Each structure stands twice: as structure tokens, then as C-alpha cells.
Amino acid sequence: MNDFSYLRKILASDSSEVLQKAFKSLSNEGLEVYVQDFDKSFKVANEKLLKKAGFLLVPAADWDFAVEILGSIGLENYLTECEIPDGAKSEYDIAVEKYYKKRKWTYIETGVIIVVALMYFLFKIFTN
Structure with missing residues (x-):
């Protein structure tokens, strides 16, 4: 089992449009974005996985920069606390x-x- 304790939840939403917008903004800046799959494993996000996801994750080292990016595009209402997801410990x-x-x-x-x-x-x- 891989250790994904370096991941932090950055954004949560039921809307796939919000997740898509956030994913594109973060990946355009060169950040790795992850999602949690149904089998509780963490995978690098792509267009197909975003439709099933409810939240996005970024590495802890990039969390502050990601918050700044998402705040600048108007998604500050969807931001979450810097917490380790349940299956990542x-x-x-x-x-x-x-x-x-x-x-x-x-x-x-x-x-x-x-x-x-x-x-x-x-x-x-x-x-x-």
C-alpha cells in the first residue's frame, strides 16, 4: 500500500463543472492534482476521473499556492481545510x-x- 499522507484536500463540490474548472486552473500552473477512486486509491486526476470525484487533492507543499490560484478564479467558496483524507494515512x-x-x-x-x-x-x- 502506497503512502499518500502528503496529499491534502483542497476543493470539494458536487458540481463537475467546478471540479473541471479547478482542475484545469491547477494543472495549467503545473500542479499535480489527485482524486480518490471508488476503490479508495488515489490517482492523478484526468478528465474521466473528475466525473466520478467529489473533491480534489494536491500535495501539501503546493497547498498554499493552490489556494491562491483557486481564490483568484473565484472558487474560494469551495475550498476546504488543509486535511489529510481518510484513506491517505x-x-x-x-x-x-x-x-x-x-x-x-x-x-x-x-x-x-x-x-x-x-x-x-x-x-x-x-x-x-
Whole structure:
């Protein structure tokens, strides 16, 4: 499985005309544009794939330049946040996210235990 974690969602629309206009503008500037296929794989966009797509992706390094291009042609209403699409995360990134999520809950549980122990000791001190 290829690692496509460098891709970022740039534009989302249901209209194929908007996607076509954005694709032509970005590719005329020399940027690589990607779409997500039905089998959740990422492919370099072309005219045929754009009809099935709902959003466009660009490499993270080109995201700011792509936003500038799309803003200049009047598509700023369709721009999205700079986020990694769901299927683009590598297995390593997913494992790291799970690790940090578990670690966060471990810290919360530890904090709760410490607070309960402190309350118990304070109760014992003041009742004796």
C-alpha cells in the first residue's frame, strides 16, 4: 500500500463543472492534482476521473499556492481545510494516533486516581 499522507484536500463540490474548472486552473500552473477512486486509491486526476470525484487533492507543499490560484478564479467558496483524507494515512500514522489516544486516556485515569487518593488522605487526616 502506497503512502499518500502528503496529499491534502483542497476543493470539494458536487458540481463537475467546478471540479473541471479547478482542475484545469491547477494543472495549467503545473500542479499535480489527485482524486480518490471508488476503490479508495488515489490517482492523478484526468478528465474521466473528475466525473466520478467529489473533491480534489494536491500535495501539501503546493497547498498554499493552490489556494491562491483557486481564490483568484473565484472558487474560494469551495475550498476546504488543509486535511489529510481518510484513506491517505499510512499504517504507521494510524498506529501513532491510536498510541497517543491511549496515552491520553492513561494520563486521565492516572490523574483521577491521584485526586481520589489525595481526597482519601485529606479525609483521613481531618477525621483523626
